[in-house]
Amino acid sequence: MTNGERRTLMLDFLGYLKRTHMCGELRASDAGSKVVLMGWVNKRRDLGNLIFLDLRDRTGITQVVVTADSGAAHDKAADVRSEFVLAVIGHVKLRDQGTVNKNIATGEIEVVADAVRLLNDCKPLPFTPADTVLANEEVRLKHRYVDLRRPEMQRNIQLRHKVSIAIREFLNSQGFYEIETPFMTRSTPEGARDYLVPSRVYPGEFYALPQSPQIFKQILMISGFDKYFQIVRCFRDEDLRADRQPEFTQIDLEISFARPEMVFHVVEGFLKAAFSTIGVDLHTPFPQMSYDQAIRLYGIDKPDLRIPCMADVREAFAPANLETLHVDAELPIVAIVIPKVGDLSRKDRDEIKTMFGDRKDAKVFEDIKRLEKSFPEAAAKIRELAKPNAEDLLVVVAGNVLATAANAVTDPAHQTAVRQCQRAYEIYAAAGQLRLALAQKYAERHGAFKHGNFRFLWVTDFPMFEWDEAEGRWNAAHHPFTSPHEHDMDKLESDPGAVRALAYDVVLNGTELGSGSIRIHRQDIQAKIFKALGMSPEEQQARFGFFLEALQYGTPPHGGIALGLDRIVMILAGAESLREVIPFPKTAKAVDLMVDAPTPVSARQLKELGIAVVGKKDL
């Protein structure tokens, strides 16, 4: 018999047999009882006249012993291989002293088989759930049903279930209604690319899968449902990342007569409930920080609070120092502190330069001791401002003096200001990136990234508009229905860049978990925003006509938020990728390797939809 071939086995029927226990349940106190277990063969250890089978289901593993005197049972057990599906009828026996297995919960007992039923066999697998080394992800995804049997995946999916249930229960207790919104809806040309669904009835016309139920949930507020939530799939046709899938699940909610604090309170409540499912007691309320602060202190709008913030050390340098160092005096100078890194070799310090990259606009001083030699006073002042401990790594990031030509400004005045802001922002961002890269590299040393350290944060007061360099106009930073700050209304026309939005993000350990805002409920303000965005009344009508009409029929003030369920579960599970907490994820090229999707469809299907596909080369 060659590899892969097996003698034909006689399989048994389940018949009237009923399972009495799960495989992870039995304990010493069950000794003596008659039991029926069902599950998969995790491992077989065949000692000849004595065969051990580890039977596995979602609750755990029980060792089954089959002795030669059990006759038929022993013959069957001899034929059994990995991942066969069995029913074992037997009795629970306390294990002898020396044979207890402390590694499994059921290790004090074993089930002595009286009879074995072969419910199904299993072809030799590319990998098994019992393997100690993990197979390649490509192989895992192709045979996802096997991969999902692995205890770790079972745990992750169970965790996901628990988190969903905890959130549902909490929101229900707070008076939220769970209301479904359509998956087949209208394409909104702004934002991410839509996944389109062709209409058969109207050839050439398309539905779009929702990027979020945004407009529907706002309409539900107009409809008087007061508090809505939904744990809902959303779709975005953009390139993937470890933390981005084309279809993902959001915890979406909206509240009528809402102020931001009310939204914060609800989110803190359900996150507390979700985290308590794994025994983590979250401290609420979460700290808050303005967007502006986040940029200046962390160089990013989703600060990771597990490591110290950056420090502004601009004042440490005398004008003469800056000139010598070719540092732009107009731009910020920031110090990064990474705790407990200890002494670095010359090679490690050079590595920092590589990590920072070759930039025109910014430079890094990675060797503070060298800076100390030439500029002792500045270095002393930097230490005073950044407050590193003796073992901490301290590096400084500053702006480069640019050639005058590159810095020439012919734009109107407000654009000059924008440009200056932009350059400062780039310094902060560059420093922020280096801070994270260093923190990642020296994670072992500072220990702040160990699983279980959950640092939440609200980031508030996002800018209302972003300047679009390519288009030469302002864009909505969040979406065009986000309400501006009441105090900033008067700047809508005079200084759009300074208008703050009533928008907020909830951030955990440097990952954006969710984003929300108080929405515009008044027609007059909505008109001003569209005007600031340079959108003509015709364009407004074409894009959002139905919604603008709805807004006019008694819209209450309202606001809400949406959080990524996948990301929450990923962080709770301590996983590196969303794919570890999504049962059937897609690859980086948006392919489902198990079902092999997407695929071409038949000419007949296309004809019915009025669709012609142009050759790939023509695209």
Added chain:
RNA sequence: GGGGUCGUAGUUCAGUUGGUUAGAACGCUGCCCUGUCACGGCAGAGGCCGCGGGUUCGAGUCCCGUCGACCCCGCCA
């Protein structure tokens, strides 16, 4: 769209400066084994070295292209 890492047996990997018949472990098949739990012992099967082209007397190894997996940038209102 751009940059990077990787691709060798079913799986995880090794493979020297380009040089005989491409190795190991696990898995698989057969035999032996009554206390294993990463069971053990003996024997065996299993390879288009991702694919295509090039350089060379000779390519798993060097070069070019291509496909696939992963990570990052762009993108994600």
